[in-house]
Amino acid sequence: MSSQPVHHHNGPLIPMPELTWPALRRAVATVAPGRLPEIFEDMQQAFVQAAQESSVGPIRMFHFKWGVIVAIERDPECAVRFHAAEKTFNTTADDGEQQAALMEIADIWQTAEREVKALVPG
Template identity: 55%
Template sequence: MTMPHVDGDSPIIPAPELTLPALRQAVATVAPARLPEFFEDLQKAFVRAGDEDSVVPIRMFYRQWAVVVEIERYPDTARRLHAAERALSSPDSAERDRAVREAGDIVRAAHREVEGG
């Protein structure tokens, strides 16, 4: 697995399929507070798909939320990402730099995992 998980950081759910019902259920399980954002992004993706006469916005939506779930289904990894996000507002530039690197590493690894490897 390429995700930089902390030892003992086990997933709380299996990786979902990239379908709307599976992603919705996964978000409801691992990040229920983000469901309104999920549905808002879904609506925007479908509007954009119609405007552009393309399925690309819908595929991007699936990928975006699969990455969110990939991170959130590992509690320790999610905590590390959220700590890094909070550290971005630190007055200490070295701490901000570390936070940017940490967040970037976590998000890139999640993208690689969603892409299959």
């Protein structure tokens, strides 16, 4: 009889990356490889929008958004809670359960935003 090893994750899998395209791409490849097509598509849209607006704002927003996603995904326990809440929100018809799931999503997202804001100079 063989048993699978139990892996306990106490905290993030990787350090929080810099908010740059190469660092975020590497981080996503590590913590959420299934989201690589999404980050590439978002990056392309951000650069197109930046060119249309003659502004770096869309690129900064791209970096911030993906910084938040990485902040969530790099912590396995946090990611599990986030995705469970998303699933509940998207699949339940119960208003109370949907509201609780939405509050969990918002709480996790806001916590990750604070982590990312701490990386932004100024």
